[in-house]
Amino acid sequence: MRLTSDHRVAILLHEGISGTQGKTGLAYIRYGESSIVAVIDAQNAGQSLETLTGIPQNIPIVAHLQDALPYSPNVLLIGIAPSGGILPDTWFAEVKLAIEKGISIVNGLHTPLSPQFPNLKQDQWIWDIRQEPLGLRVGKARAKSLSCQRILTIGTDMSVGKMSTSIELNRLALKRGIKSKFLATGQGGMMISGEGIPLDAVRVDFAAGAVEQMVLDSAENHDILWIEGQGSLLHPGSTATLPLIRGSQPTVLILVHRFGQVHIKDLPDILIPPLTEVIKLYEMVATAGGTFAPVKIKGISLNTFHLKEEAATIAIAKVQKETGLPCTDVVRFGGEVLLDAVLETNVQV
Numbered sequence: 001m002r003l004t005s006d007h008r009v010a011i012l013l014h015e016g017i018s019g020t021q022g023k024t025g026l027a028y029i030r031y032g033e034s035s036i037v038a039v040i041d042a043q044n045a046g047q048s049l050e051t052l053t054g055i056p057q058n059i060p061i062v063a064h065l066q067d068a069l070p071y072s073p074n075v076l077l078i079g080i081a082p083s084g085g086i087l088p089d090t091w092f093a094e095v096k097l098a099i100e101k102g103i104s105i106v107n108g109l110h111t112p113l114s115p116q117f118p119n120l121k122q123d124q125w126i127w128d129i130r131q132e133p134l135g136l137r138v139g140k141a142r143a144k145s146l147s148c149q150r151i152l153t154i155g156t157d158m159s160v161g162k163m164s165t166s167i168e169l170n171r172l173a174l175k176r177g178i179k180s181k182f183l184a185t186g187q188g189g190m191m192i193s194g195e196g197i198p199l200d201a202v203r204v205d206f207a208a209g210a211v212e213q214m215v216l217d218s219a220e221n222h223d224i225l226w227i228e229g230q231g232s233l234l235h236p237g238s239t240a241t242l243p244l245i246r247g248s249q250p251t252v253l254i255l256v257h258r259f260g261q262v263h264i265k266d267l268p269d270i271l272i273p274p275l276t277e278v279i280k281l282y283e284m285v286a287t288a289g290g291t292f293a294p295v296k297i298k299g300i301s302l303n304t305f306h307l308k309e310e311a312a313t314i315a316i317a318k319v320q321k322e323t324g325l326p327c328t329d330v331v332r333f334g335g336e337v338l339l340d341a342v343l344e345t346n347v348q349v
Helices: 023-031 049-053 065-071 089-100 162-175 187-193 204-218 241-248 275-290 309-323 336-343
Strands: 008-012 035-040 075-078 104-107 126-128 149-155 180-183 224-227 252-258 267-271 296-303
Touching: 008 023, 008 065, 008 089, 023 035, 023 049, 023 075, 023 162, 023 187, 035 065, 065 089, 075 089, 089 104, 149 162, 149 241, 162 180, 162 187, 162 224, 162 252, 162 336, 180 187, 180 204, 204 224, 204 241, 224 241, 241 275, 252 275, 252 336, 275 296, 275 309, 296 309, 296 336
Parallel strands: 008 035, 008 075, 075 104, 104 126, 149 224, 149 252, 180 224, 252 296
Antiparallel strands: none
């Protein structure tokens, strides 16, 4: 499934603009190919999307799907990820109304919706993204034999900007005429690219194999693959980062960090070490003590969304001095310095 410019999308984003559950929807607003006709968020109805999010798009925010119908959406994209992956009854009512009106659904929740709505109208569909791929196998490090660059974004925490970094650098590479591709590993990236694997829906025994197969399938005719990172080795609840490292056999790592964050979000007793120590950790894990080829972090993608521009520039200079690595906020200032660092790397086969 792929959303195209022919689709008119309304994004269900209740409490997701100002809260912590709207990463998926906000990412699609920034990077999606479709025309977004309305954002549904009762908490912020009538306000400016650009003022609230910093995303330079003039899209109306409405309180309910009923208010979005005059904009003629033909797709409702669920852009929120409530705890447990289940929509509250009042929000689920919006989905039911969409189905009644013949509007198709893009669903990134863990709970599939297709079984609940078996009788769809002609040309209406439900895309349940978090479905484990078929034909999974155990990883065998086969990607290490590929000649293309494999760039994996890794982070100090979840939700710090790994997907945005990969997308921005892929787009920049394509503008330079490089044969480049973004590989999505989560529901947000898959909504944007139309393909990939929902890694958190894959049984852990097959996670590295699923990543490996995706990389192998995408290598032909591409010089660079940008693999979307998930989770963090520092997060006690994350199981996604290691399979991504083993499955993709990366040639380069890009570390993503939110400036000033000193502990894992919502876990104040889990501290984030100095970035120099984080770099050592990831490089050690990637090479597994010499089992695999040496892999280096070649740059820092710094999330400075919470800072004013002058403070962001100072923060970037500070991190660059601390780590000795190229550093920038790719969304705010572009990713040229990071792409240049990647292009200087020779693939070892």
